Amino acid sequence: MRVSNVIVRKRLVFVLIGGLLIMFVMGIRLGYIQLFIGDWLTGRAMELWSRDIVN
DSSP states (O other): OOOOHHHHHHHHHHHHHHHHHHHHHHHHHHHHIIIIIHHHHHHHHHHHHTOOOOO
16 A cells, blocks of 8 residues: 655654654753753752762
């Protein structure tokens, strides 16, 4: 069974738009983490690295 070019083109556009949307959301989330939560995360990391180890 042969699939028409129109259906293939619609699928391709749908996948492309979906992929771009996912990448956009991931970029927004990364920016939010870097700009607004970055200092807090850095502080937590330094706290964990400088903690004394008790035997």
